[in-house]
Amino acid sequence: MDGLSLIKAASAIGAGLAMIAGIGAGIGQGYAAGKGAEAVGKQPEAQGDIVRTMLLGAAVAETTGIYGLVIALILLFANPLFG
Amino acid sequence: MDGLSLIKAASAIGAGLAMIAGIGAGIGQGYAAGKGAEAVGKQPEAQGDIVRTMLLGAAVAETTGIYGLVIALILLFANPLFG
Amino acid sequence: MDGLSLIKAASAIGAGLAMIAGIGAGIGQGYAAGKGAEAVGKQPEAQGDIVRTMLLGAAVAETTGIYGLVIALILLFANPLFG
Amino acid sequence: MDGLSLIKAASAIGAGLAMIAGIGAGIGQGYAAGKGAEAVGKQPEAQGDIVRTMLLGAAVAETTGIYGLVIALILLFANPLFG
Amino acid sequence: MDGLSLIKAASAIGAGLAMIAGIGAGIGQGYAAGKGAEAVGKQPEAQGDIVRTMLLGAAVAETTGIYGLVIALILLFANPLFG
Amino acid sequence: MDGLSLIKAASAIGAGLAMIAGIGAGIGQGYAAGKGAEAVGKQPEAQGDIVRTMLLGAAVAETTGIYGLVIALILLFANPLFG
Amino acid sequence: MDGLSLIKAASAIGAGLAMIAGIGAGIGQGYAAGKGAEAVGKQPEAQGDIVRTMLLGAAVAETTGIYGLVIALILLFANPLFG
């Protein structure tokens, strides 16, 4: 077995591990969805402000999931370790 | 054993690991479901707004689970490491 | 031992890992069940709306568990890595 | 040692991993049990509706635990990788 | 080293992993215990109904822990992989 | 290295893994302890009922931790895989 | 297989592991999003202050996710272990 194959094999596992970061955004944004739905039920007249704040906060919460995705894509498609 | 087999074996494990990201959306969207049900019970007249907000927020929470699925499918069906 | 055996062995482990995604839906839907039961106790007259919202939200929360199941079934029954 | 033994060994570990999915239903259904008990204490006259909703929601929350069990049983008793 | 020994070794680890499922029931049933104690303090006259609902819900939450135990016992005492 | 030694080594690790199940009962019973202390402070006259319910629920929550202990003890002291 | 390949393979896995840190910011910032949306619904006139505080707190919560990203990028693009 050659060294490059070992690096590629480890990159496949590394890519899978990096995706696990997405657990966070899934929980957090789901919490925001629940609080948003609750708030809209209580103050339907503020629906615009509530949903905007929920989406702004959810966008912030998405970033670390994106970081994980970017590292996984680098490992698969633009891997600097293959040099 | 050739190097390609090792990469394929690691890709199978990487695909399994990537799916674990789905824990997040499952917890988060379930929380949203619970808060949505609670809110509909309290303000049945706002049911449309509540359910819409819940589903919008849940869609946002789904993304990192989808990222994990996409990486798993790439590892299995369009693996760039097999080159 | 041939390379195919190694890929098959890794696929068995990958299938097990993919199922772990189901933790999320189990927690989330159970939360929805609890909130639904609470809401039905408080507003029995809204039972239909409450249960419908709970089930709709729970269906959304099921998806990432299904993704994990699908990847596991692919690894076991339609594995593209065996080629 | 032959390849089949390696696949069988990995299947035993995969079966164990798949069971971990059951953490979710355990937490979620326990939450539902707690909320159900609380609701029954507050509205004993709605006990039937509360318990029915709790059990319906808990049944939904069981599915991903069952998925894990089914994959484990496939790995042990009807393993397609042994071919 | 023979193949059967490897399968037996992996079965011991798989049995240990399967027990981890029990985390869920422990958390969930403990939550139910806490809510049950709280509810009994508030409505001692409904103690019978509260405890019955708590125990019913806890029984439901036990199942995935039992699944894990059953898979572990199969791996140790009735292992179909040894054939 | 002989096969029996590998099985014994894996059994030691499996025993350690099985104990991790105890996380659940620790969290859950601690939650019950907190709710019990809270409830006793509010309704000291219902102390007997509260503590009894808390202990009954905690006993139920202990089981999966015991399952893990039993599997660990089997792996160490009555291991059927050594045959 | 050469030593450098082993280090590179381990670096790919280390990079994947480091991303898991992002779970925290995802959960925490999502919680902040939910509380922010709730607060804006209750006090729309304080929306500016609420969103500013939410974003300030979320920025603080991002740091450990960034640390993980930085370590992953060092492992991939500026790895001091390759010397």
Added chain:
Amino acid sequence: MDGLSLIKAASAIGAGLAMIAGIGAGIGQGYAAGKGAEAVGKQPEAQGDIVRTMLLGAAVAETTGIYGLVIALILLFANPLFG
């Protein structure tokens, strides 16, 4: 493969593991952000005190994430094991 390469490979994995500590600060500080935003919405006149307390508490919560970062940097840039 030489011993130094093995130590370097393990250091890359150890650095990745150490970053996982950051999950805690991410969750905790995000919780503080949410409570801070909520409190500012309720008592805008106390905004200064609220934000100061939130930031002081968040600084305390950062430390274990920093410890993890420091250990990772030592493993990568000032590794005493290479001697």
Added chain:
Amino acid sequence: MDGLSLIKAASAIGAGLAMIAGIGAGIGQGYAAGKGAEAVGKQPEAQGDIVRTMLLGAAVAETTGIYGLVIALILLFANPLFG
């Protein structure tokens, strides 16, 4: 390869694992930060006592993170098993 290199490699991984303990203090102290900020908003006149209690409790919560750090530092800088 010499035995000391294996022990050093394992020490690098052990140091990384030990840091994971820091998750706890991060979550707990962040919770304290959030409750402290909330309490200061409600009772600004008690700010001194609130912050003092928050910091005292947070100091107690730091200890296990410190234990993990100490074990990691021992593994790296004063490892008794290198002898």
Added chain:
Amino acid sequence: MEEISNLVVFLLEWLDQFDAKTLVSAAAVLAAGFAMIAGIGPGVGQGYAAGKGAEAVGKNQKNTSNITLVMLLGAAVAETSGIFSLVVALILLYANPLVGMEGVAIVIAASVLGAGLSMIAGIGPGIGQGYAAGKGAERVGQRPKYQSVIVRTMLLGQAVGQTTGIYALVVALILLFANPLIG
């Protein structure tokens, strides 16, 4: 490359080049790392107690000393599993009875690893007992005259919540000091 083709055989043969003391020492440093993970529990739990204590002090300032006392007492109980793990880690590093023991190296090394893994169970009691500490402190702030019954219930519940941590400690100590798999 037939010998590499079976990764398990390759790994076992690779490990076989080391003497028993080396393998057990390598396992001991890994196990010390695993054991420390239990520290998550007290961190979460005591932090919860800190938050509830701060909240309670804000609401019932005149009962600050009762609240602080109960918070610290409950948090001390929650520290137990962190201490257990620290002690096991220190035993593994400084007083490891299996380093240099006669027997098959891989069984001894795996026993050391199993002891470290077992200690992770301590996460649970740490979180749970800390929760109880927080609720106890909160309630004592509201009803100081019922402090003794509150604290008694808290301690009783915490004791029940400790058991799975004790089981794990016992299994770890069996693996280290009375190991039926060795010899």
